[in-house]
Amino acid sequence: MSTLTDFAITSKWPAQHPDRLQLYSLPTPNGVKVSIMLEETGLPYEAHTVRFDSNDQMSPEFLSLNPNNKIPAILDPNGPGGQPLALFESGAILIYLAEKTGRFLPDEPARRYETLQWVMFQMGGVGPMFGQLGFFHKFAGKDFEDKRPRDRYVAESRRLLTVLDRHLAGRDWMLGEPYTIADMAILPWVRNLIGYYDAGELVGYQDFKQVDRVLQAFLQRPAVQRGLEIPART
Template sequence: MTDKLSSFPITKKWPATRPDVLQLYSLPTPNGVKVSIALEELGLPYEPHLVKFDTNDQLSPEFLSLNPNNKIPAIIDPDGPGGEPLPLFESGAILIYLADKTGRLLPQDPARRYEALQWLMFQMGGIGPMFGQVGFFHKFAGKEFEDKRPRDRYVAESRRLLAVLDRHLQGKAWVVGDEYGIADIAIFPWVRNLAGFYEAGELVGYADFKEVDRVLQAFLARPAVQRGLNIPARG
């Protein structure tokens, strides 16, 4: 296994001390913790590596060799399809891969599988980008902009997305009915971040979305979620 991983340049910057297990390159952000939470839920052995944005680790040649899009998370699974190592980036793709690898967290019934995947895409195409823009314009550099129209545009869209999710969750334990899975793991770290780290709960009227908060609290109560939210540990 060591020889297999040694062919990946990223292992020069982040050496694998356990080259026989899945290697995770990440940071505990909403996108990053999707994969650590999934790994904790699945009980798969893995080795986390912290990618520090404050030192531009994501722009290093070693990281770019694994993910040319310079975003976290990314993985190398030494035991990929056919027993060969598999490098993979994009959090949604990694979640699908882990679910398929283990036969868990994604319904086996084809119709239910696609139902779960549509909500995963809902997060990736809507919730993630829109909530992220709210964070930029409300908490970070955008808060200095006198023109509040960009902020208000993203606030309105984030509120619309929350309303879609809130209506869908009525009478359901999880996004896909009673079956917890990768759609929940993708969506709820972003919901947590919007009202928490971004401090935008009042701005988007989060208190109006009782169903969303109900499921968020159930999500946060899961031990694997509590562990995964802090992996990799910040140095």
């Protein structure tokens, strides 16, 4: 039977609590999806900071767990069949944790697939488009004289926000009720767009009152407030 010490990543980030789920992450939108889910479920876990400024994500140890060199990734010592499970991709991790705990993913098949469609909406649309807008508005891309790339992502981000705003009218959360992994997937990206990327004015965020209403409710949840700071930046 394999143990955590059989995984190379633990040589760089030793587990102080090897009986707990190990999280390798940063408090980015994709990272906090998982830390929020862990806080919401109450699963015991240990968080490890993967520092981009020292290229931790490119180290052989991290690549042994996630060959795609992205955070977050997890190593669960109590995976299916009692065997350790290594997993990357934030959407896959959310689904795994929901199924492991029986929480935040409806059991009823139609509602389950409806939840998953919105998780995929975030993975395929919201994350990539908001991220590209951040690059062209806040990071190196802002220096490009040609603003057509930026404007393309502004338009697409605004379109996605319009989809969300229409859907959330009359609903407390993405599924109406209950609160699910779809909310944990989408709302950290909205927060990042108007916060860290400072693109609220650019996309006309004031027009999306339903999105902001639900975002504010999300940010009031104690587990969300804790998860947004995990793992701590060092």
